[in-house]
Amino acid sequence: MAAVPEESKLSYNFLGRSGLKVANICLGTVTFGNAGLQGSRPGQATEEYSHQVLDRYVQWGGNFLDTADVYSQGVSEKFIGSWLTKQSRDQVVVATKVRGNMPYGVGLSRRHIVQSIKNSLERLQTDYVDLYQMHKWDDGTPIEETLRTFDDLVRCGKVRYVGASNVLGWQLQKIACTTEKLGMNPFISLQQQYSLVCRESEFEPFQVCKTEGLGVLPWSPLKGGLLSGKYTRESPPTTGRLGWRREKDAGSWNTVQENDQMWAIMDAVRDIANTHGKSMAQVSLRWLLQKDVVPSVIIGATTLSQLDDNLGAASGWTLSSEEMARLDEVSEPRQVYPFDLWKHNKSRRNPFQSSYLVSNTN
Secondary structure, eight states: OOOOOGGGSOOEEEOTTSSOEEESEEEEOTTBOOOGGGTTSTTOBOHHHHHHHHHHHHHTTOOEEEOOTTGGGGHHHHHHHHHHTTSOGGGOEEEEEEOSOBTTBOSSOHHHHHHHHHHHHHHHTSSOEEEEEEOSOOTTSOHHHHHHHHHHHHHTTSEEEEEEESOOHHHHHHHHHHHHHTTOOOEEEEEEEOBTTBOGGGTTHHHHHHHHTOEEEEESTTGGGGGGTOOBTTBOOOSHHHHHHHHHOHHHHHHHHTOHHHHHHHHHHHHHHHHHTOOHHHHHHHHHHTSTTOSOEEEOOSSHHHHHHHHTTSSSOOOOHHHHHHHHHHTOOOOOTTGGGGGGGGGGOOTTSHHHHHHTOO
16 A cells, blocks of 8 residues: 555544544444444455554554444454554554443443443453443433443543443433532543534534533444445445445435435535545545544545545645535534524624534534
């Protein structure tokens, strides 16, 4: 593979209000391994190829890896673990998650979390995880029990920082208020689906992130490849993950074809990509990277060339304020009640109030 120019390598940002700095593009590893839910998906990587992807990511200056215990039922963590033994551990930031259905249980109870971190550390072949995230909310466990367990893991050194994923606004605020009330280590990040075609989390969860100091880690930033420009309205996908999904559910592509806003977004991204001489995927990722609530974007890659293209969004160029505004406008989600009432607050905005800063920051 070609050498990566210094000016194109990944830059580093603080992760939320913590002192931890991570690469502005994080390597997601859901494609590592072919067991469990990932077993039937196309593009899943062997251990050897996973290591090639990891090596190339590091050549770009990357230091931030995201996995989960449920990714290929632990195989993703195992592949990372065998690679970590050949690295300097303190140069890599490893994030994993807990909550999903594993052979030994499910949920966010103290029992399940303690067993899960033990198993994750064994698979990762490390003494600690840099970022431990609750994969989803668990209605079966009091949030106090979950948060106290996370706090204990930080205090005993098995976990450095904690975060959340896939939660509602009220749930994230509950987490923030409970940790503050009980004097526990606060969450520093929210991993959430976020892209030009999935912006609903801006309404509440991201507002909580801004007031509480959490960094947003977008997953599925290209919406499964839709924003890469590989497909048109008239040519549905026949290969790859989108082709696989279409084969399993023919109606899913019909919904995409009928979504006029989706194709308007694609047209805008294509125009801007042509202006910069960049790929549509790079423009879609760059839009996320320039959002002030986003310290790092999680990408996946099934080939080394795809990895190189995605990482080309990281540094050395920017979208203009006019281009950002165009993408913001064409992708603006429908504001349903009560979010549509925000506009009535314009005459009452006080620049010294945090709510003013939140509602006026993309």
